[in-house]
Amino acid sequence: MELNKLTIRTISKKDSNYPNLLREIPDAPSEIYVSGNVFEELQAGAPLISIVGTRKATLSGRSFAREIASKLCKQGLVIVSGLAMGIDTAAHEGALAAGGRTIAVLARGLDFIYPRQNENLARKIVETGGAIISEYPVGVPALPHQFLERNRIISGLSIATIIIEAPRESGALVTARLAAEQGREAFVFPGPVNHPNYYGSHKLIRDGARLVSSFNDILEDLSEIFNLQFSIFNQAQKPKTENIKDENQLLILKIIQNAGQPLNVDKIIELTKLEPQIINKIIALLMIEGIIKETEKGYTL
Numbered sequence: 546m547e548l549n550k551l552t553i554r555t556i557s558k559k560d561s562n563y564p565n566l567l568r569e570i571p572d573a574p575s576e577i578y579v580s581g582n583v584f585e586e587l588q589a590g591a592p593l594i595s596i597v598g599t600r601k602a603t604l605s606g607r608s609f610a611r612e613i614a615s616k617l618c619k620q621g622l623v624i625v626s627g628l629a630m631g632i633d634t635a636a637h638e639g640a641l642a643a644g645g646r647t648i649a650v651l652a653r654g655l656d657f658i659y660p661r662q663n664e665n666l667a668r669k670i671v672e673t674g675g676a677i678i679s680e681y682p683v684g685v686p687a688l689p690h691q692f693l694e695r696n697r698i699i700s701g702l703s704i705a706t707i708i709i710e711a712p713r714e715s716g717a718l719v720t721a722r723l724a725a726e727q728g729r730e731a732f733v734f735p736g737p738v739n740h741p742n743y744y745g746s747h748k749l750i751r752d753g754a755r756l757v758s759s760f761n762d763i764l765e766d767l768s769e770i771f772n773l774q775f776s777i778f779n780q781a782q783k784p785k786t787e788n789i790k791d792e793n794q795l796l797i798l799k800i801i802q803n804a805g806q807p808l809n810v811d812k813i814i815e816l817t818k819l820e821p822q823i824i825n826k827i828i829a830l831l832m833i834e835g836i837i838k839e840t841e842k843g844y845t846l
Contacts (some may be wrong), residue, residue: 553580553655553683570701570727574680577698578655580677583646584624592773593648593698594626597717598632599742605653606632606710606742606827609638609734612833613707616760618645620775623704625650626676626694627634632709632717634710641669648702651679652695654689696720697727705730706772707763708754711745713829718745721754730770732757735839761835793819794827798836798846807843 556563557576567573574626596614598606614624614636624640626633628649638817640647649670652655654658655677658667667677679699681691696719700706706724708731711717721731733755736743750756756761757768789795808816814824831837837844 547580553578555579558673561826564702566704567698567701570697572697573701575611576696577680577751578674578682579678581648581671581674581678583674583676591621591623591646592740592767592771593623593625593703594767595703595706595720596632596636596709597626597696597699597706597711597720599712599715599717600629600631600633601742602635602710603711603742603825604822606736606799606828607635607831609829609833610635610709611642611828613709613760614639614647615645616642616833617763618643618647620764623648623675624751626662627652627692627697627699627716628667629657629716630660630662634666635665637666637670641666641673641674644673645676646673648675650702650832651677651696652681652691653679653685654683654685655679656682656683658738659687693719697723700724700729701727705732705767708733708746708749708755710734710736710742711749712742715745718749725754730755730766732763732766734758758832758839759835760833767842779833783828791827793817793823795833797824797827797831801837801844804846807840809843812843 550765555576558568558573569652571738594617596610611630616665618640623752626636637647637649658664671677693825696716700720700723707722708717708721724731733746733749733754733756735746735756764775796817800813810824837846
């Protein structure tokens with residue numbers, strides 16, 4: 546998609562509408578190129594939080610990213626990501642589905658969208674009050690090293706970065722490291738021990754990143770660290786199950802409740818006789834809602 550029909554502005558580091566958090570990082574770009582009008586509104590204090598992860602995300606990982614982004618937008622946050630396939634795309638889509646705003650940071654000039662599969666998504670981001678930004682002027686192509694360089698902008702714009710599915714070699718690991726160097730928080734969702742998409746995620750947790758296992762955990766940490774107030778925080782602390790109508794969700798909840806101890810995925814599959822992909826999707830949704838949580842021994846209420 547060529548953005549020549551949309552306004553592309555240059556914002557200098559000296560300008561008042563240059564993002565305040567980005568200005569604080571040691572290697573902040575001297576100027577950024579922006580399509581969209583979100584930054585003027587952000588100066589009023591809307592918090593930004595980034596969501597990143599692997600391009601080769603699982604179906605449950607993409608669903609998880611979409612739901613987390615959607616719920617955060619409903620709490621007044623703005624989602625930042627890199628417009629890549631996989632987790633990035635899901636995060637942007639979740640923000641838009643919630644009627645929220647999202648910012649995509651590109652690794653090339655704004656005259657052309659990469660990847661091309663996300664041309665329509667990029668246009669929707671701009672048209673719904675979000676923004677597409679880059680430190681590279683029009684005409685600069687996407688070179689491999691620029692994808693790593695842009696990660697410092699993703700983390701630099703944000704009060705915290707959420708990592709969903711980061712394998713051994715992942716740009717999300719770079720973003721998490723940069724967030725730590727910038728004095729920002731990194732929240733990491735764990736996953737199955739032997740799944741390659743979580744190798745980097747688990748290493749980040751071992752290295753000191755904050756482990757989160759539900760949307761509630763994110764709200765609690767954001768409230769504690771930044772003293773943010775959320776409109777549904779008290780409700781999120783006490784998730785309700787009486788409105789659940791899905792028979793498979795109810796079956797999994799009943800199995801976990803009756804077990805009297807944490808159950809791993811294999812045991813839940815054995816007891817429910819449901820397909821693994823259905824189990825994984827339901828578990829992800831129930832964790833987002835704060836109805837179940839993951840422990841070292843498995844899932845419990």
